[in-house]
Amino acid sequence: MMQYDLVARPLGISETLGTSSLDPRWKPLAERDTNADGTFVYGVTSTGIYCRPGCPSRRPRADRVRFFETTTEARQSGFRACKRCRPDAVGLAQPGVEAVRRASAYLSTHADQPVTLAHLARVTAMSPHHLQRRFKAIVGLSPSNYRRGGAGMSIGYSTVSSALGQVLVAATVDGVCSVKLGDSETTLVRDLRREYPSAEIRANKQTRTEWVKAILQHLRGAEPSLDLPIDVQATAFQWTVWRALQRIPYGETRAYAEVATAIGQPKAARAVARACATNPVCLVVPCHRVVPAAGGTGGYRWGADRKKRLLAVEEKRR
Numbered sequence: 001m002m003q004y005d006l007v008a009r010p011l012g013i014s015e016t017l018g019t020s021s022l023d024p025r026w027k028p029l030a031e032r033d034t035n036a037d038g039t040f041v042y043g044v045t046s047t048g049i050y051c052r053p054g055c056p057s058r059r060p061r062a063d064r065v066r067f068f069e070t071t072t073e074a075r076q077s078g079f080r081a082c083k084r085c086r087p088d089a090v091g092l093a094q095p096g097v098e099a100v101r102r103a104s105a106y107l108s109t110h111a112d113q114p115v116t117l118a119h120l121a122r123v124t125a126m127s128p129h130h131l132q133r134r135f136k137a138i139v140g141l142s143p144s145n146y147r148r149g150g151a152g153m154s155i156g157y158s159t160v161s162s163a164l165g166q167v168l169v170a171a172t173v174d175g176v177c178s179v180k181l182g183d184s185e186t187t188l189v190r191d192l193r194r195e196y197p198s199a200e201i202r203a204n205k206q207t208r209t210e211w212v213k214a215i216l217q218h219l220r221g222a223e224p225s226l227d228l229p230i231d232v233q234a235t236a237f238q239w240t241v242w243r244a245l246q247r248i249p250y251g252e253t254r255a256y257a258e259v260a261t262a263i264g265q266p267k268a269a270r271a272v273a274r275a276c277a278t279n280p281v282c283l284v285v286p287c288h289r290v291v292p293a294a295g296g297t298g299g300y301r302w303g304a305d306r307k308k309r310l311l312a313v314e315e316k317r318r
Protein backbone atom coordinates (compact mmCIF):
# COMPACT_ATOMS: atom_id res chain seq x y z
CA MET A 1 0.00 0.00 0.00
CA MET A 2 2.93 2.30 -0.70
CA GLN A 3 0.75 4.59 -2.73
CA TYR A 4 -0.44 6.22 0.49
CA ASP A 5 2.99 7.58 1.15
CA LEU A 6 2.71 9.72 -1.94
CA VAL A 7 1.56 13.28 -1.62
CA ALA A 8 -2.16 13.25 -1.12
CA ARG A 9 -3.93 16.10 -2.76
CA PRO A 10 -7.52 15.60 -1.79
CA LEU A 11 -10.23 17.65 -3.40
CA GLY A 12 -12.37 20.16 -1.63
CA ILE A 13 -9.91 21.53 0.87
CA SER A 14 -9.13 24.84 -0.74
CA GLU A 15 -11.09 26.52 2.03
CA THR A 16 -8.54 25.50 4.62
CA LEU A 17 -5.30 25.08 2.72
CA GLY A 18 -3.77 25.86 -0.60
CA THR A 19 -4.61 22.96 -2.89
CA SER A 20 -0.92 22.29 -3.44
CA SER A 21 -0.37 21.58 0.25
CA LEU A 22 -0.37 18.15 1.70
CA ASP A 23 -3.41 18.14 3.92
CA PRO A 24 -2.27 17.49 7.50
CA ARG A 25 -5.46 15.49 8.03
CA TRP A 26 -4.11 12.80 5.76
CA LYS A 27 -1.67 11.56 8.39
CA PRO A 28 -4.21 10.81 11.16
CA LEU A 29 -6.44 9.24 8.51
CA ALA A 30 -3.66 7.01 7.19
CA GLU A 31 -2.70 6.01 10.72
CA ARG A 32 -6.34 5.49 11.74
CA ASP A 33 -5.63 7.78 14.64
CA THR A 34 -8.70 7.65 16.88
CA ASN A 35 -7.38 10.71 18.70
CA ALA A 36 -8.33 12.69 15.63
CA ASP A 37 -11.94 11.53 15.83
CA GLY A 38 -14.14 14.52 16.33
CA THR A 39 -11.83 16.88 14.47
CA PHE A 40 -12.95 16.07 10.92
CA VAL A 41 -14.51 13.38 8.76
CA TYR A 42 -13.50 12.19 5.32
CA GLY A 43 -15.63 11.06 2.43
CA VAL A 44 -14.48 8.47 -0.09
CA THR A 45 -15.63 9.40 -3.56
CA SER A 46 -15.60 5.82 -4.87
CA THR A 47 -17.98 4.52 -2.19
CA GLY A 48 -19.93 7.66 -1.30
CA ILE A 49 -19.35 6.97 2.39
CA TYR A 50 -17.89 9.21 5.06
CA CYS A 51 -15.87 8.04 8.05
CA ARG A 52 -14.12 9.38 11.07
CA PRO A 53 -10.28 9.30 10.98
CA GLY A 54 -10.03 6.28 13.26
CA CYS A 55 -12.35 4.09 11.17
CA PRO A 56 -10.93 0.56 11.03
CA SER A 57 -12.08 0.01 7.45
CA ARG A 58 -9.65 -0.25 4.55
CA ARG A 59 -7.68 2.92 3.87
CA PRO A 60 -8.94 4.78 0.84
CA ARG A 61 -6.79 5.99 -2.01
CA ALA A 62 -5.60 9.51 -1.35
CA ASP A 63 -7.04 10.90 -4.55
CA ARG A 64 -10.47 9.62 -3.60
CA VAL A 65 -10.62 11.35 -0.23
CA ARG A 66 -12.46 14.53 0.57
CA PHE A 67 -12.16 16.14 3.98
CA PHE A 68 -15.06 17.77 5.79
CA GLU A 69 -15.18 19.79 8.96
CA THR A 70 -18.64 18.53 9.81
CA THR A 71 -20.75 15.48 9.19
CA THR A 72 -23.41 17.89 7.96
CA GLU A 73 -21.10 19.10 5.21
CA ALA A 74 -20.31 15.53 4.25
CA ARG A 75 -24.01 14.70 3.95
CA GLN A 76 -24.70 17.88 2.02
CA SER A 77 -22.05 16.78 -0.44
CA GLY A 78 -23.93 13.53 -0.98
CA PHE A 79 -22.01 11.18 1.30
CA ARG A 80 -23.62 8.63 3.64
CA ALA A 81 -22.39 7.81 7.15
CA CYS A 82 -20.24 4.69 7.52
CA LYS A 83 -22.08 1.97 9.45
CA ARG A 84 -18.86 0.67 10.89
CA CYS A 85 -17.35 3.76 12.55
CA ARG A 86 -20.58 5.74 12.91
CA PRO A 87 -19.01 9.17 12.44
CA ASP A 88 -22.12 10.99 13.63
CA ALA A 89 -21.72 9.52 17.07
CA VAL A 90 -18.55 11.47 17.89
CA GLY A 91 -20.10 14.88 18.23
CA LEU A 92 -19.00 16.17 14.89
CA ALA A 93 -22.14 18.15 14.26
CA GLN A 94 -20.08 20.77 16.08
CA PRO A 95 -16.82 20.35 14.21
CA GLY A 96 -13.57 20.28 16.11
CA VAL A 97 -15.22 20.44 19.52
CA GLU A 98 -13.14 17.56 20.78
CA ALA A 99 -9.87 19.01 19.43
CA VAL A 100 -10.65 22.45 20.77
CA ARG A 101 -11.50 20.96 24.15
CA ARG A 102 -8.13 19.18 24.10
CA ALA A 103 -6.37 22.37 23.03
CA SER A 104 -7.85 24.48 25.80
CA ALA A 105 -7.17 21.74 28.36
CA TYR A 106 -3.57 21.62 27.15
CA LEU A 107 -3.23 25.39 27.47
CA SER A 108 -4.55 25.24 31.02
CA THR A 109 -2.26 22.43 32.14
CA HIS A 110 0.77 24.07 30.50
CA ALA A 111 0.07 27.56 31.79
CA ASP A 112 3.65 27.95 32.99
CA GLN A 113 5.20 27.15 29.61
CA PRO A 114 5.23 28.87 26.25
CA VAL A 115 3.00 26.98 23.79
CA THR A 116 3.09 27.80 20.11
CA LEU A 117 0.17 27.36 17.76
CA ALA A 118 2.22 24.82 15.81
CA HIS A 119 2.77 22.78 18.95
CA LEU A 120 -0.90 22.94 19.85
CA ALA A 121 -1.74 21.83 16.34
CA ARG A 122 0.42 18.72 16.75
CA VAL A 123 -1.22 17.96 20.09
CA THR A 124 -4.65 18.08 18.50
CA ALA A 125 -3.68 16.55 15.11
CA MET A 126 -5.07 19.56 13.28
CA SER A 127 -3.37 22.03 10.98
CA PRO A 128 -2.46 25.29 12.78
CA HIS A 129 -4.73 27.23 10.47
CA HIS A 130 -7.62 24.86 10.96
CA LEU A 131 -7.18 24.73 14.72
CA GLN A 132 -7.02 28.52 14.93
CA ARG A 133 -10.25 28.77 12.96
CA ARG A 134 -12.16 26.13 14.90
CA PHE A 135 -10.88 27.42 18.22
CA LYS A 136 -12.09 30.89 17.36
CA ALA A 137 -15.44 29.62 16.13
CA ILE A 138 -16.09 27.57 19.25
CA VAL A 139 -14.35 29.53 22.02
CA GLY A 140 -14.78 32.95 20.43
CA LEU A 141 -11.07 33.73 20.79
CA SER A 142 -7.83 32.65 19.21
CA PRO A 143 -5.82 30.21 21.37
CA SER A 144 -3.26 32.89 22.22
CA ASN A 145 -5.86 35.41 23.26
CA TYR A 146 -7.64 32.72 25.20
CA ARG A 147 -4.43 32.22 27.10
CA ARG A 148 -3.42 35.84 27.37
CA GLY A 149 -6.74 37.51 27.74
CA GLY A 150 -7.91 35.80 30.88
CA ALA A 151 -10.88 34.06 29.26
CA GLY A 152 -13.07 32.51 31.89
CA MET A 153 -11.46 34.62 34.62
CA SER A 154 -13.65 36.63 36.88
CA ILE A 155 -11.72 39.60 38.25
CA GLY A 156 -12.74 42.14 40.84
CA TYR A 157 -10.72 45.24 41.53
CA SER A 158 -10.49 48.15 43.95
CA THR A 159 -8.63 51.40 43.65
CA VAL A 160 -7.52 53.34 46.68
CA SER A 161 -5.49 56.46 47.34
CA SER A 162 -2.18 56.16 49.06
CA ALA A 163 0.93 58.19 49.72
CA LEU A 164 2.25 56.82 46.43
CA GLY A 165 -0.81 57.85 44.44
CA GLN A 166 -3.56 55.54 43.23
CA VAL A 167 -3.21 51.85 43.92
CA LEU A 168 -5.21 49.32 41.96
CA VAL A 169 -5.53 45.81 43.38
CA ALA A 170 -7.25 43.20 41.22
CA ALA A 171 -7.91 39.63 42.22
CA THR A 172 -9.69 36.44 41.33
CA VAL A 173 -11.02 34.07 43.97
CA ASP A 174 -7.64 32.34 43.83
CA GLY A 175 -5.30 35.25 44.32
CA VAL A 176 -4.06 38.69 43.39
CA CYS A 177 -3.73 39.05 39.62
CA SER A 178 -2.72 42.70 39.27
CA VAL A 179 -1.30 45.46 41.44
CA LYS A 180 -0.68 48.79 39.78
CA LEU A 181 0.46 52.23 40.92
CA GLY A 182 -0.35 55.46 39.12
CA ASP A 183 -1.79 58.93 39.18
CA SER A 184 -5.12 58.27 37.55
CA GLU A 185 -7.67 55.66 38.53
CA THR A 186 -9.09 55.72 34.98
CA THR A 187 -5.73 54.88 33.45
CA LEU A 188 -5.09 52.04 35.88
CA VAL A 189 -8.49 50.48 35.19
CA ARG A 190 -7.99 50.85 31.44
CA ASP A 191 -4.60 49.11 31.73
CA LEU A 192 -6.18 46.29 33.70
CA ARG A 193 -8.82 45.77 31.00
CA ARG A 194 -6.10 45.79 28.38
CA GLU A 195 -4.19 43.16 30.30
CA TYR A 196 -7.22 40.86 30.60
CA PRO A 197 -9.39 41.71 27.57
CA SER A 198 -11.42 38.52 27.80
CA ALA A 199 -11.96 38.39 31.52
CA GLU A 200 -15.07 39.47 33.31
CA ILE A 201 -13.92 42.53 35.25
CA ARG A 202 -15.95 44.27 37.91
CA ALA A 203 -15.25 47.11 40.29
CA ASN A 204 -15.35 46.41 44.01
CA LYS A 205 -16.63 42.91 43.56
CA GLN A 206 -14.94 39.79 44.78
CA THR A 207 -11.68 41.52 45.59
CA ARG A 208 -10.76 40.23 48.95
CA THR A 209 -10.76 43.33 51.09
CA GLU A 210 -8.17 41.82 53.43
CA TRP A 211 -5.73 41.63 50.51
CA VAL A 212 -6.26 45.30 49.64
CA LYS A 213 -5.90 46.22 53.30
CA ALA A 214 -2.66 44.26 53.59
CA ILE A 215 -1.19 46.03 50.56
CA LEU A 216 -2.13 49.47 51.90
CA GLN A 217 -0.68 48.63 55.31
CA HIS A 218 2.44 47.48 53.56
CA LEU A 219 2.74 50.78 51.68
CA ARG A 220 2.58 52.62 54.99
CA GLY A 221 5.37 50.43 56.28
CA ALA A 222 3.10 48.78 58.83
CA GLU A 223 3.16 45.28 57.42
CA PRO A 224 6.68 44.47 56.24
CA SER A 225 5.99 41.00 54.92
CA LEU A 226 3.33 40.74 52.28
CA ASP A 227 2.41 37.12 51.78
CA LEU A 228 -0.57 36.99 49.45
CA PRO A 229 -1.63 34.32 46.95
CA ILE A 230 -0.92 35.23 43.33
CA ASP A 231 -3.08 34.23 40.37
CA VAL A 232 -1.27 35.13 37.16
CA GLN A 233 0.03 33.27 34.12
CA ALA A 234 3.77 33.26 33.81
CA THR A 235 6.65 31.18 32.58
CA ALA A 236 8.51 28.88 34.93
CA PHE A 237 11.46 31.27 34.77
CA GLN A 238 9.35 34.26 35.76
CA TRP A 239 7.99 32.34 38.74
CA THR A 240 11.50 31.42 39.81
CA VAL A 241 12.63 35.04 39.69
CA TRP A 242 9.52 36.33 41.44
CA ARG A 243 9.89 33.84 44.27
CA ALA A 244 13.52 34.92 44.65
CA LEU A 245 12.35 38.55 44.88
CA GLN A 246 9.90 37.61 47.62
CA ARG A 247 12.82 36.26 49.62
CA ILE A 248 14.64 39.62 49.64
CA PRO A 249 14.06 40.91 53.18
CA TYR A 250 12.08 44.08 53.71
CA GLY A 251 14.38 47.11 53.66
CA GLU A 252 17.12 45.38 51.67
CA THR A 253 17.98 45.50 47.98
CA ARG A 254 19.77 43.22 45.52
CA ALA A 255 21.47 43.76 42.20
CA TYR A 256 20.05 41.93 39.14
CA ALA A 257 23.18 39.79 38.99
CA GLU A 258 22.74 38.82 42.64
CA VAL A 259 19.21 37.62 41.97
CA ALA A 260 20.50 35.69 38.96
CA THR A 261 23.08 34.00 41.17
CA ALA A 262 20.47 33.30 43.84
CA ILE A 263 18.37 31.31 41.37
CA GLY A 264 21.43 29.41 40.17
CA GLN A 265 21.66 31.13 36.78
CA PRO A 266 24.46 33.68 37.26
CA LYS A 267 24.50 34.58 33.57
CA ALA A 268 20.80 35.43 33.44
CA ALA A 269 20.95 38.96 34.87
CA ARG A 270 19.27 40.43 31.80
CA ALA A 271 16.49 37.87 31.89
CA VAL A 272 16.05 38.63 35.57
CA ALA A 273 15.69 42.31 34.72
CA ARG A 274 13.01 41.43 32.17
CA ALA A 275 11.16 39.26 34.69
CA CYS A 276 11.21 42.20 37.09
CA ALA A 277 9.94 44.60 34.45
CA THR A 278 7.04 42.28 33.59
CA ASN A 279 5.97 41.65 37.17
CA PRO A 280 2.17 42.13 37.13
CA VAL A 281 1.80 42.31 40.90
CA CYS A 282 4.11 45.00 42.22
CA LEU A 283 4.62 45.08 46.00
CA VAL A 284 3.30 41.50 46.33
CA VAL A 285 6.35 40.57 44.28
CA PRO A 286 8.74 43.29 45.48
CA CYS A 287 10.53 44.01 42.20
CA HIS A 288 11.35 47.45 43.60
CA ARG A 289 14.00 45.79 45.77
CA VAL A 290 16.16 45.04 42.76
CA VAL A 291 18.52 47.87 41.87
CA PRO A 292 21.40 48.46 39.44
CA ALA A 293 24.78 47.24 40.65
CA ALA A 294 26.26 50.57 39.56
CA GLY A 295 24.23 52.41 42.20
CA GLY A 296 21.05 54.45 42.33
CA THR A 297 17.57 52.96 42.52
CA GLY A 298 17.11 52.37 38.80
CA GLY A 299 13.94 52.32 36.74
CA TYR A 300 10.52 51.15 37.79
CA ARG A 301 7.46 50.35 35.73
CA TRP A 302 5.39 52.57 38.02
CA GLY A 303 7.86 55.45 38.04
CA ALA A 304 11.41 55.76 39.32
CA ASP A 305 10.27 58.27 41.90
CA ARG A 306 7.80 55.80 43.40
CA LYS A 307 10.54 53.20 43.64
CA LYS A 308 12.77 55.67 45.47
CA ARG A 309 10.01 56.50 47.94
CA LEU A 310 9.14 52.83 48.48
CA LEU A 311 12.75 52.04 49.28
CA ALA A 312 13.00 55.08 51.56
CA VAL A 313 9.96 53.93 53.58
CA GLU A 314 11.44 50.45 53.90
CA GLU A 315 14.80 51.84 54.90
CA LYS A 316 13.17 53.85 57.70
CA ARG A 317 11.03 50.98 59.00
CA ARG A 318 13.59 48.30 58.81
Ligand SMILES: [Zn+2]
Pocket residue numbers: 050051052055056057082083084085086
Ligand atom coordinates in the same frame (compact mmCIF):
# COMPACT_ATOMS: atom_id res chain seq x y z
ZN1 LIG B 1 -16.00 4.19 8.66
